Each structure stands twice: as structure tokens, then as C-alpha cells.
Amino acid sequence: MNNSQSIILEARGLNKRFGGLIAVDDVSISVHKLGVTSIIGPNGAGKSTLFNLLSGTFLPDGGSVELDGVEITRLSPEERLFFGMARSFQITNLFFDLTVIDNLRIASQILEPRSYLYLPLRKSKIAYKRANELLEEFGLEESRDQLAGALSHGQQRRLEIAVTLATRPKLLLLDEPTQGMSQVDTHETADLIKRVGANTTVLLIEHDVELVMDLSKTVFVMAQGRKLAEGAPAEVRQNPLVQAAYFGEELA
Numbered sequence: 001m002n003n004s005q006s007i008i009l010e011a012r013g014l015n016k017r018f019g020g021l022i023a024v025d026d027v028s029i030s031v032h033k034l035g036v037t038s039i040i041g042p043n044g045a046g047k048s049t050l051f052n053l054l055s056g057t058f059l060p061d062g063g064s065v066e067l068d069g070v071e072i073t074r075l076s077p078e079e080r081l082f083f084g085m086a087r088s089f090q091i092t093n094l095f096f097d098l099t100v101i102d103n104l105r106i107a108s109q110i111l112e113p114r115s116y117l118y119l120p121l122r123k124s125k126i127a128y129k130r131a132n133e134l135l136e137e138f139g140l141e142e143s144r145d146q147l148a149g150a151l152s153h154g155q156q157r158r159l160e161i162a163v164t165l166a167t168r169p170k171l172l173l174l175d176e177p178t179q180g181m182s183q184v185d186t187h188e189t190a191d192l193i194k195r196v197g198a199n200t201t202v203l204l205i206e207h208d209v210e211l212v213m214d215l216s217k218t219v220f221v222m223a224q225g226r227k228l229a230e231g232a233p234a235e236v237r238q239n240p241l242v243q244a245a246y247f248g249e250e251l252a
């Protein structure tokens, strides 16, 4: 299906400058519903900046963003959450001195009716139920009462993904969720992302090219702020521009 109804995220002509540097240069992307769509590219290509524009962390100098047909270009990240967009950060974003279950309960709190938002966590029944679902789904039951700061790196990244899913977003943006992970943790996380992609659209930034090729239905390649190529993994891999700019050394 290639019609507009199957598109969940549509960014047109996005631009972002930092002083004299053009970090994102006229980038347009369309993300289709469900599965995993990935953005790859060398360090400094503008991937995280593009995410920041899509998620509302930065406002663009030009261009627009639509989520499921709604223009959200100038909405804050919190407002975007209500429209169904959630994101993780390249740097961990957990409360290290709270337990695993409490991290999940806080993240789930938004599901409560507004009048419940300021009640003690233990009274937030909807949030509590959602937190327990996520514990189970992400295999974190045994770490339930551990402090997030005491978890292994792999478990922390897993908890982070669980936290971002607390509000049942339609679209989840993940910025290098496997960064710094061991190979075993990376593979587990990849499986997890694949499973998440069955019910939620995932837009993923990832350094590990093999992982991306295996996981994604569509891949966007960025280099020096611009979109260099897009398509199915096999197509992108064959693209001479991509070969030269990105895969050259690794795959030649």
C-alpha cells in the first residue's frame, strides 16, 4: 500500500542551522505505518538533529511535519505525545534513583484522567496496570524493585524502550537504542524492536548497518545534513552513492 492513508509521518523540506552549519538540509521523509523504518549515516550526518525536529525538541528553520494527517511542526514534545508520538534519546533518560516499576509508573501516568495526575503513584491504577504489562512484555519482572541505576546497560536500554511505550504511541522514535551494548544485548534489543514494530510504527536511528538491514522495511541514508538515498534495504545497499559515501570501506 502506497497511498497517503498508510503514511503516519510526513516531513517536508526540513531545515536546521546551528550558526553557519546546516545540520539538516532540506530533508523530506515519509514513514509508512507499522514495521521498522531506519535512518543511517556517518557521525555528524544530522540524524539526531532530524529526530529533534520530528519530535519537537528543536523547531525547524523551515519545512513541516505531519503526524497521521495532523500538522505538528511547531508543537512541543509533550503535545506530540498526546497526538501519539514518543521518543527515546541517544543519552539515557531514566530516573536512576527510582525503581524499575516506578520509572514505568511515572511514564504511564499520562494515561490517567487529568484529575488523577497529581495523586500518589499508588492510587494511579491505570498507570500501575500499564507498568505491570510492560514489565512482563519486556522481561523485567525480576528487576521490578531494583533501582534503574543498578541495572546492566542492556537492561537499562530495554527499560528505556518500555518507558517510551508506556503511553501506547502510534509512532516511536528510537535514537541508537543499542549504543554501547554488548553483542548479545544488541541482538536481544533488535528482536525486541522487531516485536514492537508489529503493533507500533518504529523510526530508528542506528549505527549497526547489518542490524538495520535485517530489521527495517525502509532505510533512509543521511550524509552531511542531506538525504542521500531511501528504499528497501537491498536497494539502498546497491546504491552507488551510498556505497561511496557510507558503506565504501565496510562492504567493498
Ligand SMILES: Nc1ncnc2c1ncn2[C@@H]1O[C@H](COP(=O)(O)OP(=O)(O)OP(=O)(O)O)[C@@H](O)[C@H]1O
Binding pocket: 018, 021, 023, 041, 042, 043, 044, 045, 046, 047, 048, 049, 050, 090
Ligand atoms: N545543539 C547543537 N548546537 C550546535 N551544533 C549542533 C547541535 N546539535 C548537533 N550539532 C551539529 O550538527 C551536526 C549534526 O549532528 P547530529 O548530532 O544531528 O548528527 P548524528 O548524525 O546524530 O551523529 P552521531 O552519529 O554522531 O550521533 C554535527 O556537525 C553537530 O556537531
Ligand SMILES: [Mg+2]
Binding pocket: 047, 048, 049, 090
Ligand atoms: Mg546522533
